[in-house]
Amino acid sequence: MSFSMGFYMAVQWFPGHMTKAKKDFEKNLKHNDMVIEVVDARLPKSSENPMLNQIIKNRGKPHLKLLNKSDIADESITKSWIKEFNQLKDTLSLAVSAKNKKDRISIKEACFSLVPHRGTSIKPVRAIIIGIPNVGKSSLINLITQRKIAKTGDVPAVTQMQQRIIVDEEFILTDTPGLMWPKIEDETQGNYLAASNIIGIKAYDDTEAALYLLDYLKVHYKNLLIKRYQISAEECEQPSEVLIELIAIKKHLVVKGGQSDLKKTSVMILQDYRHQKIGLVSLEKPEKD
Ligand code: G4P
Numbered sequence: 001m002s003f004s005m006g007f008y009m010a011v012q013w014f015p016g017h018m019t020k021a022k023k024d025f026e027k028n029l030k031h032n033d034m035v036i037e038v039v040d041a042r043l044p045k046s047s048e049n050p051m052l053n054q055i056i057k058n059r060g061k062p063h064l065k066l067l068n069k070s071d072i073a074d075e076s077i078t079k080s081w082i083k084e085f086n087q088l089k090d091t092l093s094l095a096v097s098a099k100n101k102k103d104r105i106s107i108k109e110a111c112f113s114l115v116p117h118r119g120t121s122i123k124p125v126r127a128i129i130i131g132i133p134n135v136g137k138s139s140l141i142n143l144i145t146q147r148k149i150a151k152t153g154d155v156p157a158v159t160q161m162q163q164r165i166i167v168d169e170e171f172i173l174t175d176t177p178g179l180m181w182p183k184i185e186d187e188t189q190g191n192y193l194a195a196s197n198i199i200g201i202k203a204y205d206d207t208e209a210a211l212y213l214l215d216y217l218k219v220h221y222k223n224l225l226i227k228r229y230q231i232s233a234e235e236c237e238q239p240s241e242v243l244i245e246l247i248a249i250k251k252h253l254v255v256k257g258g259q260s261d262l263k264k265t266s267v268m269i270l271q272d273y274r275h276q277k278i279g280l281v282s283l284e285k286p287e288k289d
Contacts, residue, residue: 018051025176026055028128032174033115034062038131038140041073041095042196043284044081046189047135047182062114063091064127066107068136070095074282084286098139107144108171121169128174132182134198141165141175149175188212192283197274210266213273214240216283224279228272244269
């Protein structure tokens, strides 16, 4: 399969924009004590921005890596990720959910533990928060600040301003503007991000994303698929192109003439995954697992 043009359009790393984003981030980093990075717990590697991670590493700033949306990820896989990330230098990793009010305290405590020499009204902790679009950065900012803070622009070419948010007298957050795209290395990663609603709706093909999703679920969550779509173990082992037809028939999703409605079936499968109808699923595992 060729690399989908849509992905390029959606997440292209425009060299000029990237150079500017990199410079801005490096400048911002100097005035902050630590970085809070938000990723999606279901795909914590693919939802990183590798360029920013390299800068953080080079600068040796304390790094809090928040695996957000852990309420909808596979808990055991999230635990493995946390273990893996916690082995990285200067890094502390936490599984959180912007939907869970209690996580506000754990996030703040983690920040204070990473910068023990600050955290007073004279020397507040200054944290810069980063994350690619749709990982839940704004939702987490709202959770941390207990306010509704306007979103910084995530669209290239829109004027973007960094936002300094005084959480309280001991804690200052700086939100970064957009241009923090993931770097899509291959078709699989692009389709997993699409299935997880991280890249925009016009950037991918529903059927392609659903087929990639089925390919993964068949191997890693076979029993969940069998249960959700009332298919047999043998049916589940069919190639995804065949399996999707079987699911269409089971769900009576057919077009005139009796053929399977692949578009509708694909959208249904994607929605089922996004709304946890299949179960709590993660699409990436640490390599060592
Ligand atoms: P961003 O700033 O990183 O771009 O992301 P934003 O906070 O706008 O969140 C993107 C979507 O992810 C929103 O859903 C939001 O509700 C959802 N979300 C954020 N954090 C979590 C989390 O921890 N758990 C779950 N389950 N969902 C989370 P939406 O459908 O776009 O909007 P909404 O109608 O839910 O507000």
